[in-house]
Amino acid sequence: MGNTRKPLKRHKSIQPFSREHHQGLLLCWKIRKGIQNGVSYKKIKKYNDWFFENHLKPHFDDEEKYMFPVLGDNHEMIKKALSEHRRLTRLFGETTSLEKTINHIEEELDRHIRFEERELFMLIQEKATPEELKKIDEFHQELDFIENTKDKYWE
Template sequence: MEQKKPIKRHKAMQPISREHHQGLLLSWKIRTGFSKGISMERMKTYMDWFYATHLVPHFEVEEKYIFPILGNDHELVKKAIAQHRRLERLFNTSTELKKIISLIEEELENHIRFEERILFNEIQKVATEEQMNTISELHPETKFVDNTKDLFWE
């Protein structure tokens, strides 16, 4: 099997990539919740908190500062924005929870992999150092603070 080289992420983009790691952990927490038979309501409560606290601001930073580097008419950017809208709709749905939570788990992970493996690499190819400095200034590293009220995945 071919071994993939690790992606070299520009320092300015590393905080966004670390946020992606937390999104991947959310997908893992959901899978773990399913395997443990955790109620959909418990998982949805945590997911709603994660969405409002972390994903909404994350999407805003990407759409306002990062995606415009390629241009909002670029096919990869259009795809990412469409995925953001789809995830927003899913997170804001409160019926058929098992189906919705399963879709969120799958689509969030696929979206993050797309941004990390494809979109961000393209952005890094064309971004100027000035644009990267702007991202660093407007979106500095912050420590992830989890909601520990209900650690259903443990």
């Protein structure tokens, strides 16, 4: 049993961001499954584009608007997260070298989400004042995930 991770306790105002992260991790799984099943990268790209516009981009915007100010723009973890947001945005916008790009998206999105969940959100939760947590809770509306069922390439 030795190396099992304990579930992370999240403040209720941060939980919606963690639930949104779950959808991002599912995207990584879908990409891996599609590649494993020999689905065309063009088809995977089409779904990724939809996911980015409808879920990931608004999620990044909300993190930057409501969560990151708790630590400030000059904090090393915030600089890292913002840099990763920019890198992922560029990757999702890439239209050439799809095989390489999609593999990078899968790897980097997974790594980014795990960094935010295990390190950044834990620190934000520790440092946030009750007023800041209340503001996050009041202003961030969890993004309802409605699946794009037109082309479930991972099934």
